[in-house]
Amino acid sequence: MPATLNVNEAKTHFSSVVSEVEKNLVSFTIMRYGRPVARIVPLDTPRRSFKPIPGLAGKVNVKCDLFADSSCDWEACNASSAS
Numbered sequence: 454m455p456a457t458l459n460v461n462e463a464k465t466h467f468s469s470v471v472s473e474v475e476k477n478l479v480s481f482t483i484m485r486y487g488r489p490v491a492r493i494v495p496l497d498t499p500r501r502s503f504k505p506i507p508g509l510a511g512k513v514n515v516k517c518d519l520f521a522d523s524s525c526d527w528e529a530c531n532a533s534s535a536s
Contacts (some may be wrong), residue, residue, distance in 0.1 A: 457482045457489075 456479065463470060463483045470481055474495050483491040505511075 456480065458485055459483075460485050460490075463493075 458466075458470065458481055460483060463481070470493060473479060474481065474493055474514045478495045479494060480494045483493070
């Protein structure tokens, strides 16, 4: 797919353009009458991708949010190990 699209092409293929931006992190410039008027760009924040580790799929069950801020839990662990 070209990096520039006219408005009609962008409208007709909008879903596939967004999929292309999401999967391949490419940008598209939308043109009207030969002038650039808009740009579709990927977000800077990376998506969290959870894929099973080969051989461990279905064997490990995580029942918490691994990305939650649990600094107080770590502080409690460090305090008890320091004693």
